[in-house]
Amino acid sequence: MKAIEIRNKYLNFFERNGHKVIPSASLIPENDPSVLFTTAGMQPLIPYLMGEKHPEGTRLTDYQKCVRTVDIEDVGDNRHLTFFEMLGNWSLGDYFKEEAIQMSYDFLTKELQIPVEKLSVTVFAGDEDAPRDTISAECWKKAGIPENRIYYFGKDNNWWIAGNEGPCGPDTEMFYDTGKPACSDHCDPSCDCGKYVEIWNNVFMEFFKSADGTYTKLKQHNVDTGLGLERMAMLLQGKKTPYEIELFAPIMDKLKELAKTDDIQSRRIVAEHLRSSMMIICDGGRPSNIDRGYILRRLIRRMTRHMRKLGIDLNEISNLVDININNLKEMYPELENNRETIKNVLIEEKNKFMKTLENGEKEFNKAVERARREGKNKIDGETVFNLYETYGFPQEITVELAEENGVELELDKFDELYKAHQEMSRLGAEQKFKGGLAEQNEQTTAYHTATHLLHQALRTVLGDHVRQNGSNITTERLRFDFTHPQKVTPEELKKVEDMVNEQIKRDLKVTCEEMTLDEARASGAIGLFEHKYGDRVKVYTIGDFSKEICGGPHVEHTGDMGRFVIKKEEASSSGVRRIKAVLVKE
Numbered sequence: 001m002k003a004i005e006i007r008n009k010y011l012n013f014f015e016r017n018g019h020k021v022i023p024s025a026s027l028i029p030e031n032d033p034s035v036l037f038t039t040a041g042m043q044p045l046i047p048y049l050m051g052e053k054h055p056e057g058t059r060l061t062d063y064q065k066c067v068r069t070v071d072i073e074d075v076g077d078n079r080h081l082t083f084f085e086m087l088g089n090w091s092l093g094d095y096f097k098e099e100a101i102q103m104s105y106d107f108l109t110k111e112l113q114i115p116v117e118k119l120s121v122t123v124f125a126g127d128e129d130a131p132r133d134t135i136s137a138e139c140w141k142k143a144g145i146p147e148n149r150i151y152y153f154g155k156d157n158n159w160w161i162a163g164n165e166g167p168c169g170p171d172t173e174m175f176y177d178t179g180k181p182a183c184s185d186h187c188d189p190s191c192d193c194g195k196y197v198e199i200w201n202n203v204f205m206e207f208f209k210s211a212d213g214t215y216t217k218l219k220q221h222n223v224d225t226g227l228g229l230e231r232m233a234m235l236l237q238g239k240k241t242p243y244e245i246e247l248f249a250p251i252m253d254k255l256k257e258l259a260k261t262d263d264i265q266s267r268r269i270v271a272e273h274l275r276s277s278m279m280i281i282c283d284g285g286r287p288s289n290i291d292r293g294y295i296l297r298r299l300i301r302r303m304t305r306h307m308r309k310l311g312i313d314l315n316e317i318s319n320l321v322d323i324n325i326n327n328l329k330e331m332y333p334e335l336e337n338n339r340e341t342i343k344n345v346l347i348e349e350k351n352k353f354m355k356t357l358e359n360g361e362k363e364f365n366k367a368v369e370r371a372r373r374e375g376k377n378k379i380d381g382e383t384v385f386n387l388y389e390t391y392g393f394p395q396e397i398t399v400e401l402a403e404e405n406g407v408e409l410e411l412d413k414f415d416e417l418y419k420a421h422q423e424m425s426r427l428g429a430e431q432k433f434k435g436g437l438a439e440q441n442e443q444t445t446a447y448h449t450a451t452h453l454l455h456q457a458l459r460t461v462l463g464d465h466v467r468q469n470g471s472n473i474t475t476e477r478l479r480f481d482f483t484h485p486q487k488v489t490p491e492e493l494k495k496v497e498d499m500v501n502e503q504i505k506r507d508l509k510v511t512c513e514e515m516t517l518d519e520a521r522a523s524g525a526i527g528l529f530e531h532k533y534g535d536r537v538k539v540y541t542i543g544d545f546s547k548e549i550c551g552g553p554h555v556e557h558t559g560d561m562g563r564f565v566i567k568k569e570e571a572s573s574s575g576v577r578r579i580k581a582v583l584v585k586e
């Protein structure tokens with residue numbers, strides 16, 4: 001069964017079971033600068049898991065584009081992917097364990113026709129935070145899984161939380177038996193010998209874990225499920241790696257044809273990173289030296305490096321993009337509209353990387369000369385690390401050059417410096433994730449409302465051509481991009497600022513109504529990204545001043561938001577201006 005058929009079967013099945021289909025959110029989290037990419041279906045839904053009302057109701061099903069980058073260096077083996085699609089069904093305070101488990105069972109055994117003998121499940125064993133999940137075990141038994149294939153495990157295996165803080169709970173995971181012989185008498189689904197492959201996870205999200213480690217009950221119990229599409233396609237097609245399924249096959253074949261050396265690992269890396277980069281660029285990501293831009297840069301550079309290793313002409317990038325778009329556009333129609341942008345970004349970054357390599361090589365040669373002058377035949381670890389850190393020069397290439405030049409490298413020291421650097425990045429990323437969840441707080445809520453006030457004030461002062469082009473909120477400031485052909489004058493900015501402050505002073509009531517998209521348009525509500533919303537939307541009204549389609553949350557009254565101050569107005573891109581503003585508490 002092809003991946004797209006699995007996706008369609010899934011959505012249809014859950015639709016028949018009362019769920020509304022919601023489209024994938026962007027890979028680049030909106031209004032949330034603190035997570036790098038959407039890593040799970042639950043991320044765009046966090047406000048609704050926390051109790052905010054979703055306009056489409058309490059039963060949803062989705063297909064979410066995800067990027068997980070902790071494993072970049074593992075890509076090339078037979079299972080890690082940085083980009084994947086996660087299918088999910090969601091109960092927002094609606095059904096719970098029994099119904100969720102019955103539906104999972106029915107989908108696997110009836111829709112996908114997986115023989116029940118192939119299935120094992122795991123449930124939470126219980127500890128001081130939450131009881132042993134005998135309910136889920138009973139539900140599985142009732143559905144048809146024999147007791148000897150129901151396993152109990154602790155938090156390590158059967159508890160799901162994104163990061164350290166946030167909505168969480170015990171989960172039950174479903175495993176597919178690949179038919180490989182057991183690696184030992186103790187082989188069970190927690191073993192990673194490859195016999196058991198996890199195919200689906202149902203999280204029973206009823207707790208919130210705070211940063212200090214305490215658990216409290218959420219306002220409502222939720223079900224969050226995640227089924228990895230590529231992996232399921234691989235198993236159903238009887239393949240051993242995701243690179244053999246139809247989503248990868250054409251690009252893998254082409255790479256084989258173009259390559260001068262037979263290196264399956266490099267081919268996988270090129271295929272995987274190409275697809276990931278294309279999806280990220282398509283959703284607006286651009287390479288840079290920080291955060292998500294840096295991840296994208298690494299993906300493109302690693303891909304380029306392995307193309308070189310395979311002896312593939314780098315001018316082939318454009319053809320490879322075409323092959324992938326042809327193959328993937330049925331699943332991701334957005335790729336077609338972004339074909340040129342994707343090519344341009346990839347090629348420009350490839351060119352920058354080639355320049356980096358040139359500069360790095362010069363630096364390397366200087367280091368060799370320096371070492372020789374000092375009568376040494378070894379380049380010290382700091383220099384190797386500096387080449388990596390400052391010149392972006394990949395270690396493998398340093399190793400290659402060292403071999404060519406007959407010099408040694410102080411790699412122990414390099415490893416030490418590299419590990420310390422990795423640890424710093426990891427801590428940084430964790431910090432960011434925490435920030436992502438802390439986002440749902442009072443300060444960001446106020447910024448959210450301020451963004452609506454600013455949007456309307458800009459339209460009133462500058463004209464109705466002003467449309468939101470992007471927005472980004474932290475606890476410290478808001479950033480708002482909008483269409484406007486020229487610089488906003490200081491007088492205009494002052495008018496906008498005054499107008500927002502006037503609305504805050506008026507202590508306007510903020511109300512929310514649900515309606516269809518057409519009703520929302522007819523009511524005069526503004527709001528971008530309409531395509532993102534389903535049929536029913538929420539419209540937030542701020543007194544008589546603003547009406548905008550939005551998912552929320554917002555303050556109830558504008559009175560306590562603080563004083564609105566515009567800090568900066570600048571060009572964002574052609575025809576798009578950017579305003580940064582803060583709320584000052586007095």
Ligand code: SER
Binds near residue numbers: 042201224227
């Ligand atoms: N949040 C869970 C996961 O990512 C289930 O969707 O696995």
